[in-house]
Amino acid sequence: MPPSRLTEKLLTFYGIGQPKSLITVVYSSVNPVRLIASCARLVCEMAEHGDPEALAIVDDAAQALLNMALEAIRYFGGEMSQQYNISLAGSILTEIDIVARKFKEKAAGLGLQLQYITPRMETAAAAVLYSFQQAGIEPGEKVRQQLQELKVG
Secondary structure (H helix, E strand, C coil): CCCCHHHHHHHHHHCCCCHHHHHHHHHCCCCHHHHHHCCHHHHHHHHHCCCHHHHHHHHHHHHHHHHHHHHHHHHCCCCCCCEEEECCCCHHHHCCHHHHHHHHHHHHHCCCEEEECCCCCCHHHHHHHHHHHHCCCCCCHHHHHHHHHCCCC
């Protein structure tokens, strides 16, 4: 059986000749998660063009994000009928439409009432601010301003 279009594109992307070599490359990587994430744009673009394997991957990613959102709602004791503010952050969610669109479709299908908001700061900066708050440290206005101005990578 010949490799699928997605497999062929991934082979080219990673500069590999044989499909079975993909497994070796991923598992021998120092950071397999980062290596896999490096092809996310390619997979999303192929999903946008209707590739069935890419669509399945994007659908799984959207479901995983929805599962995290549902877990956060449960963790904080929320009700499914409440409205929640949510920020979709990260380049795959903000620069390529398909994952965010699938997430929104799945959330709406469950009857979740989500208000999508624009983040006020980079995700990494928000994590620093959250860490301060969890440690009982009140960052001053200067630190807050620096965090809001921070641009990651």
